[in-house]
Amino acid sequence: MSVAAPTVDGARPRQRGLPWPQRYVNVLGPLVMIVGLSLFMAVVHPPYFRISNLMIILQDASLYMVLAMGMTLVITGRGIDLSVGAIAALSAVVMAMLIKDLGVSVGIGMAAAVLVGLACGTANGLVITRLHVPDLIATLSMDLVFRGIALVLAAGVVLSQFPEPIPFLGRGRVLDIVPMPALIGLVVLAIGWILYHYTPLGRYAIAIGGDPEAAMLAGIDVRRHKIYQYMLMGGLAGLTGILLTGRLNAIQATSGMGLTLHTIAAVVVGGTSLFGGRGSMVGSLVGVLLLSMVVNALVNLRLDFFWQQVAAGVIIIASVGFYSSLQAGPGTLGRRLAGLAGRVQARA
Amino acid sequence: MVTGTAAPMLEMRGITKYFGGLCAVSAVDLDLMPGEALAIVGDNGAGKSTLIKVLTGVFEPDEGEIRLDGKPVSIASRRDARALGIEAVYQNLGLVDTLDAPGNVFLGHELKRPVLGIPFLDNRRMAREAARVLQENVGIELPNLREPALHLSGGQRQAVAIARAIYSTDLRVLVMDEPTAALGPEETRNTLALMQRLKAQGIALIVISHNLEHVFAVADRVMVMRGGRRVGLRTTANSTKQEVLGLIVAALDEPVAA
Ligand SMILES: Nc1ncnc2c1ncn2[C@@H]1O[C@H](COP(=O)(O)OP(=O)(O)OP(=O)(O)O)[C@@H](O)[C@H]1O
Ligand SMILES: [Mg+2]
Numbered sequence: 012m013s014v015a016a017p018t019v020d021g022a023r024p025r026q027r028g029l030p031w032p033q034r035y036v037n038v039l040g041p042l043v044m045i046v047g048l049s050l051f052m053a054v055v056h057p058p059y060f061r062i063s064n065l066m067i068i069l070q071d072a073s074l075y076m077v078l079a080m081g082m083t084l085v086i087t088g089r090g091i092d093l094s095v096g097a098i099a100a101l102s103a104v105v106m107a108m109l110i111k112d113l114g115v116s117v118g119i120g121m122a123a124a125v126l127v128g129l130a131c132g133t134a135n136g137l138v139i140t141r142l143h144v145p146d147l148i149a150t151l152s153m154d155l156v157f158r159g160i161a162l163v164l165a166a167g168v169v170l171s172q173f174p175e176p177i178p179f180l181g182r183g184r185v186l187d188i189v190p191m192p193a194l195i196g197l198v199v200l201a202i203g204w205i206l207y208h209y210t211p212l213g214r215y216a217i218a219i220g221g222d223p224e225a226a227m228l229a230g231i232d233v234r235r236h237k238i239y240q241y242m243l244m245g246g247l248a249g250l251t252g253i254l255l256t257g258r259l260n261a262i263q264a265t266s267g268m269g270l271t272l273h274t275i276a277a278v279v280v281g282g283t284s285l286f287g288g289r290g291s292m293v294g295s296l297v298g299v300l301l302l303s304m305v306v307n308a309l310v311n312l313r314l315d316f317f318w319q320q321v322a323a324g325v326i327i328i329a330s331v332g333f334y335s336s337l338q339a340g341p342g343t344l345g346r347r348l349a350g351l352a353g354r355v356q357a358r359a
Numbered sequence: 360m361v362t363g364t365a366a367p368m369l370e371m372r373g374i375t376k377y378f379g380g381l382c383a384v385s386a387v388d389l390d391l392m393p394g395e396a397l398a399i400v401g402d403n404g405a406g407k408s409t410l411i412k413v414l415t416g417v418f419e420p421d422e423g424e425i426r427l428d429g430k431p432v433s434i435a436s437r438r439d440a441r442a443l444g445i446e447a448v449y450q451n452l453g454l455v456d457t458l459d460a461p462g463n464v465f466l467g468h469e470l471k472r473p474v475l476g477i478p479f480l481d482n483r484r485m486a487r488e489a490a491r492v493l494q495e496n497v498g499i500e501l502p503n504l505r506e507p508a509l510h511l512s513g514g515q516r517q518a519v520a521i522a523r524a525i526y527s528t529d530l531r532v533l534v535m536d537e538p539t540a541a542l543g544p545e546e547t548r549n550t551l552a553l554m555q556r557l558k559a560q561g562i563a564l565i566v567i568s569h570n571l572e573h574v575f576a577v578a579d580r581v582m583v584m585r586g587g588r589r590v591g592l593r594t595t596a597n598s599t600k601q602e603v604l605g606l607i608v609a610a611l612d613e614p615v616a617a
Contacts, residue, residue: 205479208480208482209479209480209482210479210480211469211480214458214462214466214469214480217455217457217458217462218455218458218462218466220457221455221456221457221458222453222454222455222456222457224451224453225453225454225455225466226455226466226467227417227437228417228437228447228449228453229437229453229455229466229467229523230436230437230438230441230467230468231466231467288455288456288457289457
């Protein structure tokens with residue numbers, strides 16, 4: 012709370028707009044790191060910049076783009092969804108079984124995947140708002156539930172060989188170059204940007220995340236909008252399930268394990284505040300790209316997989332620390348944010 | 360201003376509100392005449408904020424009824440209250456710190472503009488309208504409209520909260536909970552002047568304040584609460600600060616009301 016010292020001369024600006032680096036800091040932080048990484052790779056390993064490799068990076072980033080859109084809204088609304096990987100797997104398994112075992116048409120199978128995702132998201136929203144279970148605990152538990160159902164359904168079987176357009180959506184190349192899922196991811200994030208800035212969905216996520224009490228006093232149905240946020244997240248996880256299936260043209264109940272924490276990490280790196288009320292779709296895009304670039308760089312440098320984990324954790328702490336140190340406000344918030352992000356990644 | 364014959368525009372009858380076992384408001388009656396300013400005073404925890412939150416749809420009363428123009432109304436949500444022309448500036452102002460001034464002014468009743476049939480938020484018009492209301496009706500110009508409320512001064516924050524409450528065109532009752540508590544002398548003067556202007560427009564005011572100076576400057580009547588009950592009602596013209604203070608601290612007791 013900022014309460015001004017009494018002024019004698021009335022309404023006088025205490026402070027003009029944020030200086031520019033702070034205004035764009037959420038995008039700037041990861042952007043600076045992208046540039047730094049690029050310079051480093053240009054010197055150490057120029058083949059990193061081959062078109063083919065850049066497209067691999069995009070392909071790798073695509074699922075996270077889709078998930079990051081929903082996650083940005085959820086986290087802006089002071090929530091978190093730890094079940095998105097399980098929702099993606101469950102949606103994919105249901106779709107796969109409908110198509111392979113029951114002979115349902117591919118279109119209906121894909122629609123079912125999205126519907127399963129929406130249903131899972133709705134379940135999350137209801138558990139959080141009606142049973143008053145904190146978001147973190149609710150979605151952590153629902154992660155087990157969704158993953159468990161997927162395991163029961165698929166019973167350890169790998170389902171593969173799906174009809175088009177599933178493989179095309181998951182690994183197709185438009186004009187033989189651009190990965191189709193990356194295009195989908197970019198479109199989803201663009202829609203997310205519109206939702207965030209130009210619809211009540213985004214505006215109320217900011218309000219609820221910024222101050223739930225004030226949102227309620229303004230007449231916003233806080234519970235309903237939290238449910239909407241988780242529904243959207245679930246639907247996008249369902250879409251991710253389709254892309255995940257298409258990527259290897261195969262799916263099993265244990266697929267998509269690392270999706271959740273990687274997505275949260277990218278969103279947080281992109282400047283969306285874990286304390287709610289502040290987020291950025293553009294930041295999330297940059298965050299997703301940065302993480303995929305780092306992972307790809309480490310692969311190119313033939314570093315061990317486990318070092319990739321360490322590097323990802325360091326990146327998150329560095330970027331979050333970078334912008335929270337620039338951000339106005341108490342330093343403790345920045346430190347807590349960095350600590351939380353570090354812990355989130357540590358479990359990845 | 361208050362004549363015995365005029366019909367009250369707003370009547371609250373026997374309002375009672377419990378929080379668990381605690382009776383925050385107990386069988387309180389309140390009448391409000393058109394264009395009248397009614398002050399509610401009382402010690403901390405007397406139930407003032409709770410009473411007006413019942414009126415503005417934040418809490419549902421456990422007992423009692425509310426009548427507007429003589430007709431019973433049900434106010435089950437903030438939206439209901441708003442639809443009846445009852446607006447409020449709450450004690451903590453109820454602003455979202457991470458939203459800018461236009462975002463706060465229009466929070467919960469955003470202006471929209473259809474694009475391809477989809478109603479998108481009209482951020483530009485909201486910014487224009489917010490600036491206009493702030494300037495014309497509240498008398499303040501924000502140096503940077505896009506600044507999150509977090510960075511505004513106490514007076515600016517309050518201006519935004521007031522702008523939100525009075526933006527509604529069919530405003531009939533404005534409730535202000537401690538409107539001058541966080542303000543400097545000039546901002547306080549502005550706020551008191553604004554209240555006089557609103558009164559002159561026929562808008563009824565309910566003002567909660569601990570500052571009897573301000574109460575006697577703007578209010579026509581003053582209602583004293585203690586322990587959730589109404590323990591006194593005075594016309595400011597026929598009373599003194601000493602008398603009201605006595606009622607607040609229970610030095611004077613009023614057997615009829617208590
Ligand atoms: N949401 C709530 N839940 C539980 N108890 C509450 C709640 N709101 C208020 N109370 C209690 O109800 C009583 C009346 O509170 P209220 O806020 O109405 O007092 P007030 O007269 O506005 O005081 P102040 O002058 O300090 O603002 C207090 O004992 C308070 O603790
Ligand atoms: Mg109060």
